[in-house]
Amino acid sequence: MKTLTVMLKDLRLIGRDRFGLVGMLVVPIVVIMVIAVATQSGNSGKSILFPVVNEDQGPIATALIRSFRKHLDVHIVSRADAVRLVADANKAPAALILPPELSKHYLGQKPSTIELLTDPAQWQELDGIKLAMLVADRDTASQSDPLSQELLTVREESLTGHGLSFSSLKQNIPGFSLMFVLLTLLFTVSLGLREEEVWGTGTRLSVAPVPMASLLGGKLLARWIIGTVQLLLLLLFGHFVYGLGLGDSPLAMVAVVTVAVASMTCFAAVVAAFVRTREQAVPVGLAVAFILASLGGLLWPLYSLPESVQKVAQVLITTWSMFGIQDVILRERSLTGVSTVLLILIAYGFASFLIALRLFRYSDRAGAI
Amino acid sequence: MGADTKALGQHWSSFTLAQQKEFLPLFRELIQRAYVQDLLLFQNPDFVYSGQQLLAGGALVDTKIVTPKDQFDVRYTLIPAGDKWMVTAITVEGVSLTVNYGNQFNRVQSRMTADDLVALMKRKFSNSNGEAQT
Numbered sequence: 001m002k003t004l005t006v007m008l009k010d011l012r013l014i015g016r017d018r019f020g021l022v023g024m025l026v027v028p029i030v031v032i033m034v035i036a037v038a039t040q041s042g043n044s045g046k047s048i049l050f051p052v053v054n055e056d057q058g059p060i061a062t063a064l065i066r067s068f069r070k071h072l073d074v075h076i077v078s079r080a081d082a083v084r085l086v087a088d089a090n091k092a093p094a095a096l097i098l099p100p101e102l103s104k105h106y107l108g109q110k111p112s113t114i115e116l117l118t119d120p121a122q123w124q125e126l127d128g129i130k131l132a133m134l135v136a137d138r139d140t141a142s143q144s145d146p147l148s149q150e151l152l153t154v155r156e157e158s159l160t161g162h163g164l165s166f167s168s169l170k171q172n173i174p175g176f177s178l179m180f181v182l183l184t185l186l187f188t189v190s191l192g193l194r195e196e197e198v199w200g201t202g203t204r205l206s207v208a209p210v211p212m213a214s215l216l217g218g219k220l221l222a223r224w225i226i227g228t229v230q231l232l233l234l235l236l237f238g239h240f241v242y243g244l245g246l247g248d249s250p251l252a253m254v255a256v257v258t259v260a261v262a263s264m265t266c267f268a269a270v271v272a273a274f275v276r277t278r279e280q281a282v283p284v285g286l287a288v289a290f291i292l293a294s295l296g297g298l299l300w301p302l303y304s305l306p307e308s309v310q311k312v313a314q315v316l317i318t319t320w321s322m323f324g325i326q327d328v329i330l331r332e333r334s335l336t337g338v339s340t341v342l343l344i345l346i347a348y349g350f351a352s353f354l355i356a357l358r359l360f361r362y363s364d365r366a367g368a369i
Numbered sequence: 370m371g372a373d374t375k376a377l378g379q380h381w382s383s384f385t386l387a388q389q390k391e392f393l394p395l396f397r398e399l400i401q402r403a404y405v406q407d408l409l410l411f412q413n414p415d416f417v418y419s420g421q422q423l424l425a426g427g428a429l430v431d432t433k434i435v436t437p438k439d440q441f442d443v444r445y446t447l448i449p450a451g452d453k454w455m456v457t458a459i460t461v462e463g464v465s466l467t468v469n470y471g472n473q474f475n476r477v478q479s480r481m482t483a484d485d486l487v488a489l490m491k492r493k494f495s496n497s498n499g500e501a502q503t
Contacts, residue, residue, distance in 0.1 A: 003435060055438075056438065056439070057412050057436060057438040058410075058411070058412075058436060058438065058441075059410030059436060060410070062410040062411075062412060091460060098477050100438065100439070101439060103439065103441070104439055104462060107441065107461050107462040107464060108462035108463050108464055109464050222435050260403070299394055
């Protein structure tokens, strides 16, 4: 009952700050929109610009270019433009020179060398181009062999969901949403607890006949509710504006969001216990949020990090929160399917709450101000 | 001897009459498609007649496919067939299509029967028809 009273009091206080509430949604939405524009890759391979200098203009060059166009954004350009696009403008990861008499040599079964001008700094796109070149080589060879058989046919089947493709938005929207919720929790829990000291209520609260567990629990409950609503609204924004799939089970999604935010709220209380003044809240909150976001796979996929970092990430709350959301969104898991992640997050949250309870004290010095 | 029987070479005699009858129209279709497909890859081609040689029992006709950047030698080997001439071999840039197809047939024949070969050709046609419709 006392916990509920504290929670309702805190919710009323939070509700008075309309600008703060709107900012909790608007700021992450603006960031998500900027990231979406910057990284959207809906057409996957076709977004890779591939300048081709066709000095051959024969049938083999035509066959190669036709094959490249299935996977890449091919532009036929002059040699000077190809060099400019790769070396000066850095717009294309590579350009291909199809030399004169390529077709003549090919049809006469004489070898030719085609030149690939590259910008190795764009290594990921460059790998995509090299794969497309292998496919084009195979396509062109089969042209002169009408009896060629495809002995291997790839049938792709996702074992974890219906979708076979991945858009960067599926990483960025949940990742940035989680990061902003964590950031908000770290700031607001620390500041909310330390503000009691500034207002002089901290000392009164610490001697009031309210157990510390009820006091801290009530305050965290209020932040948990706000954080859960914030995360759900951000994911719904991603769903309606960018078509982000939210999985097959709304129940699993709500459960993961609710438990992840609960766990992060308790974790924020542990951080708040180390923050002694309001001034420390911002730098400490920023540092913790960005370290946990970058190591926990919120800013980029976890698998892209070194193996040693991935091992360390297994003990982070952000990693498991992201696992849970990705299990629902990408792997379309049900409530049962995410039960392990939920249990880990609950254990994490419970342990964090106990640690926070043990560590957090209102400062007498601040209360005397 | 047509391009089909030339391409099949030693394997032709191993075909039964029924298999030969089924194979010939398929092979003709295959050649036509491959030839047209290859021609379609040339950009703005001009076809130029460049000479002929009469030989005992046949003739060679030399042509060129001329594109803005290059030209490709194409030689047709013909034999008289009644009041017409029949092409028995096409050589592009010195490489004979008949020899090329013969090599492919040899490769395929070494691991499949005549019936399998006919089935493979039928499958290729149905696949390319499907692709053409899409």
